[in-house]
Amino acid sequence: MATLKELAKSLNVSISTVSKALNDAEDIGEETKRRVKELAETLDYKPNKFALGLKTKHSKSIGVILPDIQNPYFAEVLYGIEKAALEAGFDTLICVSNESYQQEVKSVRMLTENLVDGIIISIAKETLNLKDFQHLTNLKAKKIHLVQFDRVSPDLACDSVQIDDQESVKNATNQLIKSGKNKIALVSGLGSLNVAKNRIQGYKAALKENGISKNIKLLEVDGVDKTHVQFKNFIKQNTFDAVISIDNKSGIIFQNIMQHYFPERFKKVKIISFIHEKDALLTSPPLNFINQRGAEIGILSFNLLKQRITEKEKNKTIRKEKIIASINFQ
Amino acid sequence: MATLKELAKSLNVSISTVSKALNDAEDIGEETKRRVKELAETLDYKPNKFALGLKTKHSKSIGVILPDIQNPYFAEVLYGIEKAALEAGFDTLICVSNESYQQEVKSVRMLTENLVDGIIISIAKETLNLKDFQHLTNLKAKKIHLVQFDRVSPDLACDSVQIDDQESVKNATNQLIKSGKNKIALVSGLGSLNVAKNRIQGYKAALKENGISKNIKLLEVDGVDKTHVQFKNFIKQNTFDAVISIDNKSGIIFQNIMQHYFPERFKKVKIISFIHEKDALLTSPPLNFINQRGAEIGILSFNLLKQRITEKEKNKTIRKEKIIASINFQ
DNA sequence: CTGAAAGCGCTAACAA
DNA sequence: TTGTTAGCGCTTTCAG
Numbered sequence: 001m002a003t004l005k006e007l008a009k010s011l012n013v014s015i016s017t018v019s020k021a022l023n024d025a026e027d028i029g030e031e032t033k034r035r036v037k038e039l040a041e042t043l044d045y046k047p048n049k050f051a052l053g054l055k056t057k058h059s060k061s062i063g064v065i066l067p068d069i070q071n072p073y074f075a076e077v078l079y080g081i082e083k084a085a086l087e088a089g090f091d092t093l094i095c096v097s098n099e100s101y102q103q104e105v106k107s108v109r110m111l112t113e114n115l116v117d118g119i120i121i122s123i124a125k126e127t128l129n130l131k132d133f134q135h136l137t138n139l140k141a142k143k144i145h146l147v148q149f150d151r152v153s154p155d156l157a158c159d160s161v162q163i164d165d166q167e168s169v170k171n172a173t174n175q176l177i178k179s180g181k182n183k184i185a186l187v188s189g190l191g192s193l194n195v196a197k198n199r200i201q202g203y204k205a206a207l208k209e210n211g212i213s214k215n216i217k218l219l220e221v222d223g224v225d226k227t228h229v230q231f232k233n234f235i236k237q238n239t240f241d242a243v244i245s246i247d248n249k250s251g252i253i254f255q256n257i258m259q260h261y262f263p264e265r266f267k268k269v270k271i272i273s274f275i276h277e278k279d280a281l282l283t284s285p286p287l288n289f290i291n292q293r294g295a296e297i298g299i300l301s302f303n304l305l306k307q308r309i310t311e312k313e314k315n316k317t318i319r320k321e322k323i324i325a326s327i328n329f330q
Numbered sequence: 331m332a333t334l335k336e337l338a339k340s341l342n343v344s345i346s347t348v349s350k351a352l353n354d355a356e357d358i359g360e361e362t363k364r365r366v367k368e369l370a371e372t373l374d375y376k377p378n379k380f381a382l383g384l385k386t387k388h389s390k391s392i393g394v395i396l397p398d399i400q401n402p403y404f405a406e407v408l409y410g411i412e413k414a415a416l417e418a419g420f421d422t423l424i425c426v427s428n429e430s431y432q433q434e435v436k437s438v439r440m441l442t443e444n445l446v447d448g449i450i451i452s453i454a455k456e457t458l459n460l461k462d463f464q465h466l467t468n469l470k471a472k473k474i475h476l477v478q479f480d481r482v483s484p485d486l487a488c489d490s491v492q493i494d495d496q497e498s499v500k501n502a503t504n505q506l507i508k509s510g511k512n513k514i515a516l517v518s519g520l521g522s523l524n525v526a527k528n529r530i531q532g533y534k535a536a537l538k539e540n541g542i543s544k545n546i547k548l549l550e551v552d553g554v555d556k557t558h559v560q561f562k563n564f565i566k567q568n569t570f571d572a573v574i575s576i577d578n579k580s581g582i583i584f585q586n587i588m589q590h591y592f593p594e595r596f597k598k599v600k601i602i603s604f605i606h607e608k609d610a611l612l613t614s615p616p617l618n619f620i621n622q623r624g625a626e627i628g629i630l631s632f633n634l635l636k637q638r639i640t641e642k643e644k645n646k647t648i649r650k651e652k653i654i655a656s657i658n659f660q
Numbered sequence: 661c662t663g664a665a666a667g668c669g670c671t672a673a674c675a676a
Numbered sequence: 677t678t679g680t681t682a683g684c685g686c687t688t689t690c691a692g
Contacts (some may be wrong), residue, residue: 053380053668094424260614284590344663381685
């Protein structure tokens with residue numbers, strides 16, 4: 001790897017001249033700049049990140065902490081973040097908390113040691129339950145900016161991006177009602193997450209608006225892996241003409257179980273689910289879906305973070321972006 | 331963050347003494363070491379990575395390049411790698427190539443600039459087709475070690491870890507045959523990947539061994555997103571009593587389409603699929619699955635890499651690990 | 661056994 | 677307009 005020193009020697013100028021030329025300093029002659037930049041280009045000069053970090057105390061990189069990389073929604077958000085970060089010339093360090101508080105603390109620590117300029121996080125379930133956010137509030141003192149998405153804690157004073165869960169589910173429910181359904185069940189595999197509460201509220205609000213609150217039917221589980229029997233019993237014991245699934249798996253499972261055990265009843269049921277467009281094609285017929293717009297959320301999160309990183313004046317106003325999900329009936 | 335300088339001042343010794351004490355150098359008194367370490371502990375001293383990297387030219391970190399983070403198999407391998415790396419005190423930088431050659435080249439470059447000690451990669455489809463591995467062969471000159479997994483190119487002289495695809499599918503096929511099936515179809519969404527070729531070979535080998543080569547039935551597509559119609563036609567036009575899916579989606583889709591359009595025929599068909607245990611529960615009844623043992627592959631890959639990084643004598647022998655998949659009938 | 665000093669590659673006063 | 681220099685935090689050689 002070429003260094004400033006080598007460039008300087010080749011061009012018979014000083015190291016600082018080269019440095020300044022590459023950084024387009026005011027006080028360097030145009031001709032010199034041209035020569036320096038040309039040689040830098042041909043030698044494929046890249047500044048040494050370690051020297052830079054040591055000097056400047058920041059790294060032009062950001063950290064991302066995801067609760068679960070296996071969830072395609074998070075993977076999609078990550079895609080958006082990386083894309084935006086790459087374009088802006090930032091490296092991205094990715095950590096996965098696996099929903100664990102301890103792991104999240106470790107991740108924050110690792111990112112801090114790597115002098116990231118900011119962190120984008122969706123908080124782990126365990127952390128949310130513990131309500132212990134010290135590892136995150138500490139970041140302010142270290143001048144590391146923080147943006148939350150999706151799993152947003154109101155206790156944290158920082159920018160955030162999320163789907164308007166309540167409004168989105170209310171919309172979806174209303175659409176089902178308009179299409180003639182009035183016995184709508186809701187299935188959740190999200191446990192006690194706030195996200196779940198908001199989505200369920202949206203569902204209830206829609207039923208209430210339409211005067212069918214008595215038809216509320218909820219199936220709530222925490223994780224869907226071993227819940228086939230619960231699903232089957234729920235189907236057996238309840239009548240419904242539509243189902244809303246508010247996580248990324250229960251809709252698929254629900255449809256498949258129903259099709260398998262209750263094929264006749266299934267024909268009259270409309271299911272809509274919070275899943276990725278691609279996963280909607282895993283079932284036959286394909287599932288209707290609520291698009292969480294992960295990539296957009298990722299891009300938006302990065303842009304908020306970048307603004308904080310680059311703005312000189314501290315702007316105290318906290319930005320809370322809410323996106324409405326789009327709803328797709330197949 | 332505490333620095334050596336601060337420790338030195340507090341203890342009234344020189345910076346170099348502190349440095350040596352923390353690194354357990356031979357020539358420092360036991361008592362001094364104890365005092366230094368104690369203070370370092372209480373002040374939570376962590377060496378500055380940038381200073382270290384600048385000095386030593388390596389970073390105690392590794393890079394991982396995955397073709398697709400949305401594939402739960404890769405996510406699981408990543409989990410294994412991170413776990414092993416964390417225990418060994420290495421940071422992990424993760425890149426996603428999205429199956430793109432250009433992105434892969436960029437990722438290698440980024441990792442190189444970050445002075446990773448080694449890279450674990452599963453090569454992008456596009457790169458494999460282009461057969462252009464220069465960005466990877468270059469790594470040797472930079473003393474960055476390389477380990478491949480899963481998508482292994484024989485053109486690259488480096489350690490590798492993979493499922494024994496041929497043997498694994500042969501096993502699975504034989505088990506189906508033993509259970510009385512003899513019209514076994516194979517479905518692939520993997521396009522022209524080597525992995526697919528090997529798996530198909532295993533399937534053919536098993537049929538041949540059992541004298542039923544005439545029953546070969548293949549459905550090959552590249553990506554499964556918009557192939558419902560192809561799947562349906564295939565089912566309509568062929569008779570089979572079992573199906574092997576060699577990617578992480580086609581099995582699920584196949585079962586669901588069959589259950590939807592051909593429920594009677596479906597009852598007599600046994601399906602086995604290359605998917606994660608959790609995804610096996612997306613369908614009803616659950617899918618039989620071939621366990622690719624992603625976490626183990628991740629751990630093994632990291633351990634190979636770590637050996638290369640830490641060994642002083644260059645060992646020229648290339649290690650090619652092959653793991654046999656386990657097969658789970660539900 | 662301990663310390664002084666050089667240097668990794670870079671930036672940014674300050675001098676010329 | 678360009679160059680000199682100090683210093684970021686660390687390791688390591690060499691001197692004491």
